[in-house]
Amino acid sequence: MVASHWSANAAALVAYAVIAAVHLLGVRGAVTAARKAGEKRPASRAREAVFFQAGLLVAAGALVSPLAYWAHVYIWAHSVQDLLLGLIVPGMVVLGAPWQPLAAGIAVLRRRPVPTGAAVPAPASRLRPARGWLTVPAGITAGWLVVWCGWHVPAAYDAVARYPLLQAAEVISYLGGGTVLWRQFIGSWPYTPAFAPLYRVMLVAATMAVSSVMGMTLAFGSAVVYPAYRTPLHQHPYSVIVDQQAGGGVLWLLALPPLLVAGVALLIRWLSDEEAEALDSGLDRLTTGPRSVWPSRPGLR
16 A cells, blocks of 8 residues: 555646745745845744645645555545645645745746845734735635535545546645635734634634534444445445544544644633733833822812
């Protein structure tokens, strides 16, 4: 299962090579521009580049490795591929914050100056707030959940196993929708989420709940939901059900850790903000002094 069935998926390989090359070209151009300006490149930008390149590599592996072949044979393999493309890779892309390096890479190819801030982050005052439809995080979350659950409807799921064009649409919607979802969950330099941390925790919880219900429905189901997977490798209908239950377990249990980590991190951020606000209000009370609760009378001292 590991050594055989590697795929020469030309579209996936070309997309990976082009995006990775432009990103690395932008990183190199940004570093060169920073050196000329006498600026020091922080270590965080190097970590971001590693995250993004690793995410690209995982996405390419999910499409050209034997996992892509077995995803057309076994439901559990398809679930692993969906999890990687819909949650894991988009999260790595958002953590990689590739927007300015990609813009720098395009500028280098067009022989234009590298944009300011591609190598050294701008101060917090220059962070870019969400605009347009990105200011509706609840709608973004609902849209991603519709995409996530919609591709697991039996008719769509079986069609993806038969038609490569639908599989390409599934991959694009997972990567694009997942990236937007994670960007409004945790932010991605230099873009800041539209909602405060506590509201984002609620959105993460809603995502976990809907995804878990879908996975549990498959994991505890006793009927064949995806008849297209009744192949000669599944010699008995019951084995298809076992495969289907394993796929539901993947969608249910393996989708929880990254969302839990994000939710806990946002809770810690919210508690830190609340503590800082309480400390500030306490200092204000100490510096302004106590106020009398008795009403003052004109002329009375």
